[in-house]
Structures are given as structure tokens and as C-alpha cells.
Amino acid sequence: MPNSHVSLLLDRVSLKTPNSAHYLLQDISFEVAAGACVGIVGASGAGKTSLLKVINRLSEVSQGKILFEGEDIHRIPVIALRRKITLLPQESKLLGMTVRQTLAYALTLRGIDRSIIEQRLQYWIEQLRLPGDWLDRTEVQLSVGQRQLVAIARALMIQPQVLLLDEPTSALDAGRGEFLIQFLRELAVRSSLTILMVNHQLELVEQFASQVLHLRQGQLIQNCSAQQVNWSELRQTLIDENTAIAEEWM
Amino acid sequence: MNQLIELDLVGMGFAVALMLLAIGLSAWQRLGLEWTLALATVRTIVQLIVVGYVLAIVFALNNPWAVLAVIGVMVCIATVVARNRISRKVPYVLPIVGGSILISTVFTLTYINLLVLRLEPWYEPQYLVPLAGILLGNAMNAAALAGERFVSTLNNSQLEIETHLSLGATPRQATQTYRREAIKAGLIPTLNSMMVVGVVTLPGIITGQLLGGVDPLNASLYQMLIMFILAITTLITTILLIQGIDRQFFTAAAQLKSF
Incomplete structure (x- = not known):
């Protein structure tokens, strides 16, 4: 019987590139408890983004299965699944809309009442401390970091049960990055939101994660609680992995 | 209304001469389009003659x-x-x-x-x-x-x-x-x-x-x-x-x- 406290369970999940035998993910198995903050680390090309994409079915697993709240994700209608498990891609796109329109977008698609949308919008911009004068700005009038914050607010507007974040702090200054990490951690505890975050800034992962997944060449080589991680050793391992990849590319 | 002037071979010869002029201009300006212009001219002539005959047959068959x-x-x-x-x-x-x-x-x-x-x-x-x-x-x-x-x-x-x-x-x-x-x-x-x-x-x-x-x-x-x-x-x-x-x-x- 599936454990009711388990939010996500991946069982021997593999992902191959189309028309090729190359594995982007190989034999990945792990469990995530509801409300957990999972930090995913690994060098470039380790399969971190691919892992996030199979969980909300932007990519289809080649083998293995993924359970969400004990149910195989293939049995959940895919659009409904993505409203429960929402992914934020690494590059934040406002989709040619103003900030106000993009924040409301996902709820507008579902025909949710304007007043409810407005209420949620005010709540999340306040929570994330987004200045009100951003609301009428377009993508080109915001910095990359500002777009990242808007994209996070947009995802939270949906009120998902699982949030998949791909490098959400990559363009934020140190202060904003730390604020966001702290905010997400508190949010996870407060509302049982499960968050899986890919992040190459290890000091932020250290502040954020209750569980750490370390990927290397598509394989899960470490899955442990944050307390069990030797952070300086992990930092050195990631530096070595990135150096090896950089040398391979040269 | 005047009736359509029928084009004869001499007139069409002068029309084709315009394409020779175009090829000459291309060569003079070094556009590299001489062969393309020649091919386009030949295709135009052949395709339109063929289509002219095909349509004549189709119109006649009715x-x-x-x-x-x-x-x-x-x-x-x-x-x-x-x-x-x-x-x-x-x-x-x-x-x-x-x-x-x-x-x-x-x-x-x-x-x-x-x-x-x-x-x-x-x-x-x-x-x-x-x-x-x-x-x-x-x-x-x-x-x-x-x-x-x-x-x-x-x-x-x-x-x-x-x-x-x-x-x-x-x-x-x-x-x-x-x-x-x-x-x-x-x-x-x-x-x-x-x-x-x-x-x-x-x-x-x-x-x-x-x-x-x-x-x-x-x-x-x-x-x-x-x-x-x-x-x-x-x-x-x-x-x-x-x-x-x-x-x-x-x-x-x-x-x-x-x-």
C-alpha cells in the first residue's frame, strides 16, 4: 500500500533521447514526502531538468513509473496533473503579456472568477514583495531576475501541490535569492507544498533542502536527508564534475 | 472593342530577346543569375506551350x-x-x-x-x-x-x-x-x-x-x-x-x- 504521506514516488524511471539509445535518466528511484524541500544538484547535463520534466509529463518516461499521492501519473489527466504539479522552466517567459495578465493567465484558462483571481494576485505579490508598479510592465521592462520572481508568483497563483523549480535563483542578487529560499521553505511547511528545486548555488540548497538528490550522468548517486550531507565534500565533488565536463567539451 | 492582336513568331522572337537582354544585364552586373534566367525562360516557354496544348484538348473534349x-x-x-x-x-x-x-x-x-x-x-x-x-x-x-x-x-x-x-x-x-x-x-x-x-x-x-x-x-x-x-x-x-x-x-x- 502506498504511504499516504508520500507525495511523489519514482520507481526505476528511465528516459531515453528520441531515436537513440542514450539515456538522459537511468533507473532513478526515490520518494518525496508531502511538504518536503528537495534540492537537486549535479553538473551540467546530469539530467536535472529532464527529471523535473518527466515528473509533470512534459517528457514521457521510457521505463519505470511515477506515483503522485499514490496514483500512477499516467492515470491522471495530463492537464489536471500539471495544475497539481507545476514546473517553472529555467528561463522565465511572460508569454507576451503584462505582469498582471501573466499572473492571472493560468486561472483565466480555467474560467476562474475575476474577483478570486484579483484576490490571489494581491496576496502573492504581497507575499513575494513584488512592487505594485510592476503589474503593468511587460517582459522587456523587467530584468531577468525580476521575471523569475514574477514566474514564481504565477506558479503559486495556481496553488499546486508540488512545485518543480529549475534554477529559480540563477539571476537573483544574493539578498533576493536568500529571501526567496527562506520564503519557499516556510511556504512548504505552512501549506504542505512539496518543492523540488534544481539549483547550482549550493549555499542556497543548503539553506533550503530537507532532502538532497545528487545526479550524475543521468543516474541518482545520492539520495539522503540534508543532515546527512557533507556539504564541503559535495561542493568539491560538484566542482570536480563540472571541471571534468568542461574539459570534455574543450 | 478591338479584338485581341494575335502574336506571331517574329513578335514572340522579340519577346524572348528581352530575356536575352536580362541575361546580358546579369552577366554585366555579375549577378550570377545567367543560368537561372536561362532555365526560367526555357521552363516558361515549355510549360506554357504544353499547357496551351493541354487546355486546347480539354476545351475541345468538353x-x-x-x-x-x-x-x-x-x-x-x-x-x-x-x-x-x-x-x-x-x-x-x-x-x-x-x-x-x-x-x-x-x-x-x-x-x-x-x-x-x-x-x-x-x-x-x-x-x-x-x-x-x-x-x-x-x-x-x-x-x-x-x-x-x-x-x-x-x-x-x-x-x-x-x-x-x-x-x-x-x-x-x-x-x-x-x-x-x-x-x-x-x-x-x-x-x-x-x-x-x-x-x-x-x-x-x-x-x-x-x-x-x-x-x-x-x-x-x-x-x-x-x-x-x-x-x-x-x-x-x-x-x-x-x-x-x-x-x-x-x-x-x-x-x-x-x-
Whole structure:
């Protein structure tokens, strides 16, 4: 019987590139408890983004299965699944809309009442401390970091049960990055939101994660609680992995 | 009205001489277009002589199957040309293009045959063949423009589309903007020519009819009919085409594919 406290369970999940035998993910198995903050680390090309994409079915697993709240994700209608498990891609796109329109977008698609949308919008911009004068700005009038914050607010507007974040702090200054990490951690505890975050800034992962997944060449080589991680050793391992990849590319 | 001046071989020889002049100008300016101009000239001569004879036979036969066969061949050629300009990689693109062009052309020809021209017999080649030709030529160009634009936009906007999908949009919702843009792109040449017809340009049909000695007012009415049927045909073609291509870009699980 599936454990009711388990939010996500991946069982021997593999992902191959189309028309090729190359594995982007190989034999990945792990469990995530509801409300957990999972930090995913690994060098470039380790399969971190691919892992996030199979969980909300932007990519289809080649083998293995993924359970969400004990149910195989293939049995959940895919659009409904993505409203429960929402992914934020690494590059934040406002989709040619103003900030106000993009924040409301996902709820507008579902025909949710304007007043409810407005209420949620005010709540999340306040929570994330987004200045009100951003609301009428377009993508080109915001910095990359500002777009990242808007994209996070947009995802939270949906009120998902699982949030998949791909490098959400990559363009934020140190202060904003730390604020966001702290905010997400508190949010996870407060509302049982499960968050899986890919992040190459290890000091932020250290502040954020209750569980750490370390990927290397598509394989899960470490899955442990944050307390069990030797952070300086992990930092050195990631530096070595990135150096090896950089040398391979040269 | 004066009758059409028949072109003789000497006159046509001087017409071909213009292309020799063009080749000479190309060589002088080092444009590197001499062979292309020569090939284009030869193809124009051969294709139009062949089509002249084929149409003469079809007009003489006055048989519905002969008319349908000619239109069928034109549809096939328009389909292949448009497909080659869109993409060879997108699955089923040939039947999608062919189906879109065929459905829109058949719809328009049937409509004007029943309600506007009321041809007797319905397959009157003098009307049906040239009308099908002008519709197919425009439908082909609109399909190529819209299809090429749509395929390249989808391939270049993967991140945006996956962002839509991640937020719980259906594939149709995710590509709505791109579909509209592509359909507009296919329609713009027809709309532009409608805006300036008679003011800046005299299109082929009216020019041909005026040269053929037709009353200018009647020629204008025909041109009006042509503009209206071109607009509806290109619009139907591009809507069907874009819907068809759009479906090829997504799996049953609403995952974006790229080509």
C-alpha cells in the first residue's frame, strides 16, 4: 500500500533521447514526502531538468513509473496533473503579456472568477514583495531576475501541490535569492507544498533542502536527508564534475 | 472593342530577346543569375506551350472527367510545391496540405458555380479551369507562407509553449497566438492586393480580359469575384492547414514534439 504521506514516488524511471539509445535518466528511484524541500544538484547535463520534466509529463518516461499521492501519473489527466504539479522552466517567459495578465493567465484558462483571481494576485505579490508598479510592465521592462520572481508568483497563483523549480535563483542578487529560499521553505511547511528545486548555488540548497538528490550522468548517486550531507565534500565533488565536463567539451 | 492582336513568331522572337537582354544585364552586373534566367525562360516557354496544348484538348473534349483530371493534376502540383516550402519532417504534412487546398478549392468552386456563375454544363472548362488555376496558385502560396511560418515559430518557441503547458494550458491554448499569427501571415498578400486592386495594380485576370477585348466594367466585376473567392479560399486553406500541423506537434499526453 502506498504511504499516504508520500507525495511523489519514482520507481526505476528511465528516459531515453528520441531515436537513440542514450539515456538522459537511468533507473532513478526515490520518494518525496508531502511538504518536503528537495534540492537537486549535479553538473551540467546530469539530467536535472529532464527529471523535473518527466515528473509533470512534459517528457514521457521510457521505463519505470511515477506515483503522485499514490496514483500512477499516467492515470491522471495530463492537464489536471500539471495544475497539481507545476514546473517553472529555467528561463522565465511572460508569454507576451503584462505582469498582471501573466499572473492571472493560468486561472483565466480555467474560467476562474475575476474577483478570486484579483484576490490571489494581491496576496502573492504581497507575499513575494513584488512592487505594485510592476503589474503593468511587460517582459522587456523587467530584468531577468525580476521575471523569475514574477514566474514564481504565477506558479503559486495556481496553488499546486508540488512545485518543480529549475534554477529559480540563477539571476537573483544574493539578498533576493536568500529571501526567496527562506520564503519557499516556510511556504512548504505552512501549506504542505512539496518543492523540488534544481539549483547550482549550493549555499542556497543548503539553506533550503530537507532532502538532497545528487545526479550524475543521468543516474541518482545520492539520495539522503540534508543532515546527512557533507556539504564541503559535495561542493568539491560538484566542482570536480563540472571541471571534468568542461574539459570534455574543450 | 478591338479584338485581341494575335502574336506571331517574329513578335514572340522579340519577346524572348528581352530575356536575352536580362541575361546580358546579369552577366554585366555579375549577378550570377545567367543560368537561372536561362532555365526560367526555357521552363516558361515549355510549360506554357504544353499547357496551351493541354487546355486546347480539354476545351475541345468538353468532358467533365477531362476537366476534373486537369484540376486534379494542378492540385497535386500545388500540394507538393507548398509541402516542399513548409517542411518534409512534419508527419502527414503532404496529406494535410493537399486536404486543405482541395477542400477550400472545391468549396469555393462549388459555391460560385451554383450561386454566382451558374455554369451550363457545370464543368464548363473555359471557366472552371482558369478559376481553379488562380485559386490553387493563391492557396498554394498562402499554405506555404502560413505553414512555413507556423512550423518555424513552433520550433523556435519551445520554451514558451512548454511554459504554457506547465501552467496547465491545453496544446490548443498553448499555440493559440502562433496559430493566429501564421493564418494572418498566409492571408496578408491577398488582403494587401484587395486593398490596392485597381488603384495601384491591375491583376492578371483583369489585364487578360482587357487585352482580350472584354468590356472594362465586366472585367472589373470578374476581378471583384476573383478577389472575394481568393480571400475565402486562402483563409479556409490556412485555417485547415494550421489546425492539421498543430496536431502533429503534440503527443496524446500534450507533450511538445519538435521537427
